[in-house]
Amino acid sequence: MWPGFLTGQAEQPVRVLLIDDDANMRRVIAHELLADLRIDLVSQGASAREGRRLISQSEFDVMLVDLNLGDGTGFELIEQMKAVRPAAEAVVISAMEDAQHALHAFKLGATGYLVKNSWFGNFAQAVLQVVNGGASITPGLARRLLGKFEPLATKSAAEPGSHKARDKLSEREKGVLQLVASGHTSMDIGARLNISGQTVHTHLKNIYRKFNVRNRAQAVRFAAAHGIF
Numbered sequence: 001m002w003p004g005f006l007t008g009q010a011e012q013p014v015r016v017l018l019i020d021d022d023a024n025m026r027r028v029i030a031h032e033l034l035a036d037l038r039i040d041l042v043s044q045g046a047s048a049r050e051g052r053r054l055i056s057q058s059e060f061d062v063m064l065v066d067l068n069l070g071d072g073t074g075f076e077l078i079e080q081m082k083a084v085r086p087a088a089e090a091v092v093i094s095a096m097e098d099a100q101h102a103l104h105a106f107k108l109g110a111t112g113y114l115v116k117n118s119w120f121g122n123f124a125q126a127v128l129q130v131v132n133g134g135a136s137i138t139p140g141l142a143r144r145l146l147g148k149f150e151p152l153a154t155k156s157a158a159e160p161g162s163h164k165a166r167d168k169l170s171e172r173e174k175g176v177l178q179l180v181a182s183g184h185t186s187m188d189i190g191a192r193l194n195i196s197g198q199t200v201h202t203h204l205k206n207i208y209r210k211f212n213v214r215n216r217a218q219a220v221r222f223a224a225a226h227g228i229f
Helices: 023-034 048-057 075-084 097-108 123-131 139-148 152-157 162-167 171-181 188-195 197-211 216-225
Strands: 013-020 039-043 064-065 089-094 111-114
Touching: 013 023, 013 048, 013 123, 023 123, 023 152, 039 048, 039 123, 064 075, 064 123, 064 197, 075 097, 089 097, 089 123, 097 111, 097 139, 097 216, 111 139, 111 162, 139 216, 152 188, 171 188, 171 197, 171 216, 188 197, 197 216
Parallel strands: 013 039, 013 064, 064 089, 089 111
Antiparallel strands: none
16 A cells, blocks of 8 residues: 555656666666556657757656766756756666766766666656655665765764764664665565654654755765764
């Protein structure tokens, strides 16, 4: 059951724009999205040029975008989307499980990064996660991102203020954040901790407020940088 308080209901589905120059992958993703009544696939594009046109002309909530589009990059489309539709979410779909590409996408405003052909690639779930205030990152990539911050985390743990950042979180909030960093959805976290999905969202909002961040990816980066894990 999909809770009624979450965005993405059959009577008001999440509107999605899909941009990918790989026709087969686009077909696979579209098939998965169309099978979910909570999602409305409003438009598809096969190039950066088509992407720019669709971003300007379409009404959508989430853009799924590949990074390599032949005539341009997904980074350019994320920048354009954030300029003209700042409330919309961007989820990268890429064959590259590369931390640098992911960090650059997050810096531009993306809230998700899914690696193509991953066992954990659930595109419909990713769409629903990001429109409900979360982030969606393929677990293997999430681990790589945490690894990039290990030296900084070690250094920060000895710096003034790092213990203050760690002490901001309750034990339950730390547990929720650790599961987020491992790539678990809010529903998974609720089941593991025996709490409701709404309670998970409440904990996440508290974490965002305490860290002064806006989404899961930023919260994980902050926690890694300050030695909280």
